[in-house]
Every structure is written in C-alpha cells, then in structure tokens.
Amino acid sequence: MTRCPPAVPQSAGGPDLDEESAAWLRALRGERREAAVARLRARLLGVARGEVNRRAGMLPFGGSELDDIAEQAASDALVAVLAKVDGFRGESRFTTWASKFAILEVSSKIGRHFWQRDGVRLDPDAWDRLPARFGLGPESGVEWRQTILALRRAVDEVLSDRQRRIFEAIVLNEVPLDVLVVELDSNRNAIYKALFDARRKLRAELAANGYMGPEPRTR
Amino acid sequence: MSDPNALERFLATDPVDPGCAKALEMLDAYVDTLLAGGDPEKRFPDVAAHLRDCGPCSEDFEGLVAAVRRGREAAG
Numbered sequence: 544m545t546r547c548p549p550a551v552p553q554s555a556g557g558p559d560l561d562e563e564s565a566a567w568l569r570a571l572r573g574e575r576r577e578a579a580v581a582r583l584r585a586r587l588l589g590v591a592r593g594e595v596n597r598r599a600g601m602l603p604f605g606g607s608e609l610d611d612i613a614e615q616a617a618s619d620a621l622v623a624v625l626a627k628v629d630g631f632r633g634e635s636r637f638t639t640w641a642s643k644f645a646i647l648e649v650s651s652k653i654g655r656h657f658w659q660r661d662g663v664r665l666d667p668d669a670w671d672r673l674p675a676r677f678g679l680g681p682e683s684g685v686e687w688r689q690t691i692l693a694l695r696r697a698v699d700e701v702l703s704d705r706q707r708r709i710f711e712a713i714v715l716n717e718v719p720l721d722v723l724v725v726e727l728d729s730n731r732n733a734i735y736k737a738l739f740d741a742r743r744k745l746r747a748e749l750a751a752n753g754y755m756g757p758e759p760r761t762r
Numbered sequence: 763m764s765d766p767n768a769l770e771r772f773l774a775t776d777p778v779d780p781g782c783a784k785a786l787e788m789l790d791a792y793v794d795t796l797l798a799g800g801d802p803e804k805r806f807p808d809v810a811a812h813l814r815d816c817g818p819c820s821e822d823f824e825g826l827v828a829a830v831r832r833g834r835e836a837a838g
Contacts (some may be wrong), residue, residue, distance in 0.1 A: 564783065593829055639793055642805060649825070690769065731783075735818075
C-alpha cells in the first residue's frame with residue numbers, strides 16, 4: 544500500500560511553515576526519506592565546512608584536522624536534527640534551524656580539539672598580565688593598582704571554589720570557554736552561568752568598597 | 763590602548779541575559795529575523811543581551827549568519 548506524506552506538514556505548535564521548510568519536513572517524513580536525509584547531510588557538511596573555513600584564521604591548526612572536524616560535525620548535527628525534527632517549531636526556516644546544529648557542533652569540536660592538543664595550562668603569573676589586558680597601567684592614574692589588588696582579594700574571598708577556578712582559567716589565562724567545558728566535563732551554559740555569577744559578585748564587592756560604581760539595573 | 767573602564771564593563775552583567783542554552787535555542791529565529799530585515803534586538807532583547815557578553819555564542823551567531831547567507835546565495 545502506498546502511503547502518502549501529509550499534504551501540510553505541521554510544526555510542533557509553532558507558526559505556519561514557509562514552503563521550503565514544509566517541503567523539507569514532508570521529505571524527511573515521506574517515502575523518499577533516505578534521499579532527503581542524504582540531501583540534509585550534504586547541506587550540513589557544506590555548512591560545517593564553511594564554518595571551519597571561516598574560523599580557520601583564528602585557529603592554530605588546519606588542513607585535514609579541519610576537514611575531520613567538519614565531517615564529524617556534520618554527522619553529529621544530522622543525528623541531532625533527525626532526533627529533534629518533530630520538535631521543530633517553525634520559528635525560523637528549517638534550513639536555518641538545521642544549520643544551527645552544524646555550527647554548534649563545529650564550535651564544540653574545535654573546543655575539544657584544542658583541549659586534546661594543548662590541554663588547559665594555568666600560569667601562576669597570570670595576574671601580572673591582567674592590568675594590561677584591561678587597558679590599565681600607569682597612564683590610567685594612581686588608583687588602578689588598588690583596583691587590581693581589590694579584585695584579586697575579592698576573587699579569593701567572595702567566589703566559590705568553582706567560580707574561582709573558572710574565573711582564573713577564562714579571565715586570567717584566556718582559556719577558551721569551550722575548551723574549559725571539555726576540561727571540566729561540563730557544558731557551555733553552566734560555565735557561562737558560573738562566570739556570570741562570578742562577575743556579578745566581583746562587581747558588587749568592588750562597588751561596595753568604592754572601587755566601582757554600582758551595577759546599573761539594565762545595560 | 764588605555765581604557766580604564768574596560769574592567770568595569772567586563773564585570774557588569776545584564777539581568778535579562780538568559781544564558782547560553784536559552785539564547786542558542788532562539789538563535790535561528792534571531793538570525794532569520796535579522797536577515798529578513800527585521801530588528802532581532804527588539805524582538806529578542808534577552809538574546810541580544812547574551813550575544814553582547816558571550817564570546818562563543820556570538821561567534822556561533824556570526825557563523826550562522828554567514829552560513830545562511832551562503833546557502834541563499836547558492837540557491838540563487
């Protein structure tokens with residue numbers, strides 16, 4: 544018996560789909576699903592290759608390593624898209640939604656590759672470089688040394704161990720956030736949130752001691 | 763270059779920042795709004811706040827914009 548694909552594919556309770564997105568969903572749910580999956584895989588590979596090429600100038604590796612990252616990212620993105628396609632809400636075009644998975648996989652795999660290659664190295668003298676990174680020096684006036692000393696004291700006194708570890712890695716040692724994700728076996732959201740909370744606590748502590756103005760309610 | 767306010771700006775946090783997970787959930791809609799000529803910062807102020815502060819998510823945003831543009835150019 545021939546089973547017809549639904550005439551109007553539905554997203555999961557979202558807005559009406561554009562024609563191209565509807566066609567993708569129909570194809571992925573229809574009898575020629577295999578061909579649609581292959582077409583999607585090719586599209587995701589193109590996105591992943593484009594993304595590694597876009598980032599190539601910022602990376603200390605290239606060539607076949609980037610090719611491998613793109614291939615793995617496309618494969619993992621395909622798995623993610625197929626697993627989540629029934630939850631696609633149609634708030635964007637299907638191709639934009641699917642491409643997002645390829646971009647995120649590229650990010651994640653670059654982070655992992657960095658970690659496998661270089662690990663996470665923390666420099667005990669990293670505090671000495673911090674003022675320059677924030678544009679602080681003799682030309683900034685006489686108070687900057689006290690501000691840095693107060694910041695260092697606040698890092699020691701008001702942050703939790705985990706917040707301090709994350710602050711020291713990302714802020715002092717410039718460890719990329721996605722690399723620290725791998726090192727701590729965590730996820731981007733959790734690391735970002737920990738750093739966000741650390742920044743908020745440090746700002747409040749410095750403001751309470753007169754080194755900075757109070758945090759504005761909104762930015 | 764000297765910028766005495768850089769540290770203060772770095773430590774400032776935006777209370778509407780929803781974090782990476784929620785921002786990335788809406789990133790595709792944010793990008794399509796932008797590429798359709800809309801104002802994603804107005805439609806998704808929380809995502810915009812996050813992208814201003816989160817380097818990795820901002821990089822993903824740039825990548826997705828570039829990818830969608832390439833796809834549309836290739837489709838003619």
